[in-house]
Amino acid sequence: MNDDILHNIFRRLPARSFAAAACVSKTWNSTCNRILRRPKFASAVSLNPSLHVAVEEVVHKVLSEPIRPQFAIACVGVEFSLEVVHHLITEALGSRTPVITNAARGIIGVDALTDEVKEVKWELSGDYDVETQDYNSIFNRNRGIVLAVGFLPGFKVDAISLLRSIKVSEVAVADKFVMDIRDYTASVSDFTSPSCIILFGDQHEDMKPIIAKLDSAMAEETVIVGDACGCFLSKSRRTTNEINGFSLGAVALVIARDKNNPEAVGETIFHFTSSTGTIPFGPELKAVSTSVRGSKFTWLSAFMEGDDEILHGQSILKDLQEEIEYDDLETDMFIGVTQNRKQSIGSQSLGPSKSLAMYKVLGGDQQYFVVDGVGIRPGDSFLFYHSDSETASSSSSIAFEDLATLNPPPKTNAAPSSVFAAGKSEVFGGLIFSCHSRGQAYFGRPNVNSSPFSLNFPGVPFAGMFCAGEIGRAVSRSIPDEEEVDEDDSVRRCLHVYSTVYLVLSHINGGGEG
Numbered sequence: 001m002n003d004d005i006l007h008n009i010f011r012r013l014p015a016r017s018f019a020a021a022a023c024v025s026k027t028w029n030s031t032c033n034r035i036l037r038r039p040k041f042a043s044a045v046s047l048n049p050s051l052h053v054a055v056e057e058v059v060h061k062v063l064s065e066p067i068r069p070q071f072a073i074a075c076v077g078v079e080f081s082l083e084v085v086h087h088l089i090t091e092a093l094g095s096r097t098p099v100i101t102n103a104a105r106g107i108i109g110v111d112a113l114t115d116e117v118k119e120v121k122w123e124l125s126g127d128y129d130v131e132t133q134d135y136n137s138i139f140n141r142n143r144g145i146v147l148a149v150g151f152l153p154g155f156k157v158d159a160i161s162l163l164r165s166i167k168v169s170e171v172a173v174a175d176k177f178v179m180d181i182r183d184y185t186a187s188v189s190d191f192t193s194p195s196c197i198i199l200f201g202d203q204h205e206d207m208k209p210i211i212a213k214l215d216s217a218m219a220e221e222t223v224i225v226g227d228a229c230g231c232f233l234s235k236s237r238r239t240t241n242e243i244n245g246f247s248l249g250a251v252a253l254v255i256a257r258d259k260n261n262p263e264a265v266g267e268t269i270f271h272f273t274s275s276t277g278t279i280p281f282g283p284e285l286k287a288v289s290t291s292v293r294g295s296k297f298t299w300l301s302a303f304m305e306g307d308d309e310i311l312h313g314q315s316i317l318k319d320l321q322e323e324i325e326y327d328d329l330e331t332d333m334f335i336g337v338t339q340n341r342k343q344s345i346g347s348q349s350l351g352p353s354k355s356l357a358m359y360k361v362l363g364g365d366q367q368y369f370v371v372d373g374v375g376i377r378p379g380d381s382f383l384f385y386h387s388d389s390e391t392a393s394s395s396s397s398i399a400f401e402d403l404a405t406l407n408p409p410p411k412t413n414a415a416p417s418s419v420f421a422a423g424k425s426e427v428f429g430g431l432i433f434s435c436h437s438r439g440q441a442y443f444g445r446p447n448v449n450s451s452p453f454s455l456n457f458p459g460v461p462f463a464g465m466f467c468a469g470e471i472g473r474a475v476s477r478s479i480p481d482e483e484e485v486d487e488d489d490s491v492r493r494c495l496h497v498y499s500t501v502y503l504v505l506s507h508i509n510g511g512g513e514g
Helices: 003-010 015-021 026-035 051-062 082-093 170-188 208-217 313-323 389-404
Strands: 040-046 071-076 099-103 106-110 117-121 145-151 155-164 196-202 223-230 232-235 247-257 267-275 278-293 297-304 333-345 348-364 369-372 381-387 425-435 462-467 470-472 500-508
Touching: 003 026, 015 026, 040 051, 040 425, 040 462, 051 082, 051 145, 071 082, 071 247, 071 462, 082 099, 082 145, 082 232, 099 196, 099 223, 106 145, 145 425, 145 462, 155 170, 155 232, 170 208, 170 247, 170 333, 196 208, 196 232, 208 223, 208 333, 208 348, 223 267, 223 425, 223 462, 223 500, 232 247, 267 389, 267 470, 278 313, 278 333, 313 333, 313 348, 313 369, 389 500, 425 470, 470 500
Parallel strands: 071 099, 196 223, 425 462
Antiparallel strands: 040 106, 040 145, 071 145, 099 232, 106 117, 106 462, 155 247, 196 247, 223 470, 267 500, 278 297, 278 381, 297 369, 333 348, 333 381, 348 369, 425 500
16 A cells, blocks of 8 residues: 555544554654644533543544543543543553643533534522523433543643642742743743643632732743633642642643644644633722631732722721612622732742732621732722622623634745734644633623634534633733733733633644654
């Protein structure tokens, strides 16, 4: 058989048979390598209430075509055993494939059996509409899985863990985590900052200072997305992260260019955009005093700029609630705190950073506001924000328009340096991280969070989850036509609320592809 016939046969094989064929001879291996010269992303959702059947369905789907998994991300319902699912997936994909398995509040993707887009947001309590959503029945609720695997020629991928210990300070732990990411990147590439970081934080870990440190330490081109409030297991290429005396506080899937494979065909690019669901309102205030109670909540007093009188916390909250017709069941209130901090790793100074950190407002008394979270200092200024479905809907439309620019029509008179204008970019996959409060009930229509991606790129695989802390580094977006921002007035925002974050993977064709 000549090469063309072999190519035609091998490209139709499932992944396991394809891998076996690549081991038969040098000729077959060369043919298989030509088939996988471009990056590939595969994903699938299963809502089968049986754990083993659900895992089997998604694994079968993602391995139904040739692919060499370099990483895998699985998100499961809390009624599924995280340990069992993690074991089954790592066993199916091989010992050298980094795997992160996360317990999510819901999953997003395309059903492995029906090819229908699914956005399933599980409720931890309350009533379930069995007639309209049979997978939310008492038996099926919180059961399901979405699995995504990726193959990125020209890149190295591994899972780097943040390991907590009562014997090591939080600052030292965060410093080591950032240095581990930089050291791994430097060991496999010619850079110290990777192209992309997919980050998962433990629900008991305060991710704000860790993300702020990462933001300062990484090059602006590094895209960072993820879930800041998860419950996960991970396996790297080197270890299982099961180290006595330590527990997992976070894990980063680090994607770095491979210095030993500089001639990979074409170029893979990581794009970021987001849809917000909050809107600022009320006056700008400044924190006067702060007190952390119970290691999780902050009580703070504040005054208005130009007025030295400390505000009555309960009264101003009442006024603000009346302004937005506040309803405890419908609207959440936050403060967005502008934090000017000096960042460092050990003795190395990273310089000053200016970021916006969001804190949920829990209440107030005669003097104080009470918010969920720590890290606010006297002198920090802040605005109030509230969740707003109209803002979320309009922002979702903007995200749709942003993503539409990734597949522009060819322009014959485009400048050679403009990769988008050249018309050679092709989107091949995507990941979505959406706030668990953004669902069909919030928007009044289904699949709103996935539609900016699925409608722009029909048939392109994607996977996502509902979470309680969406990570999205809002700097240096590679989507064109972005409005210019004055650097002096810019505020970094990496951890979001009521938002949907999109990571889109595209490939620019290179010459000589098979």
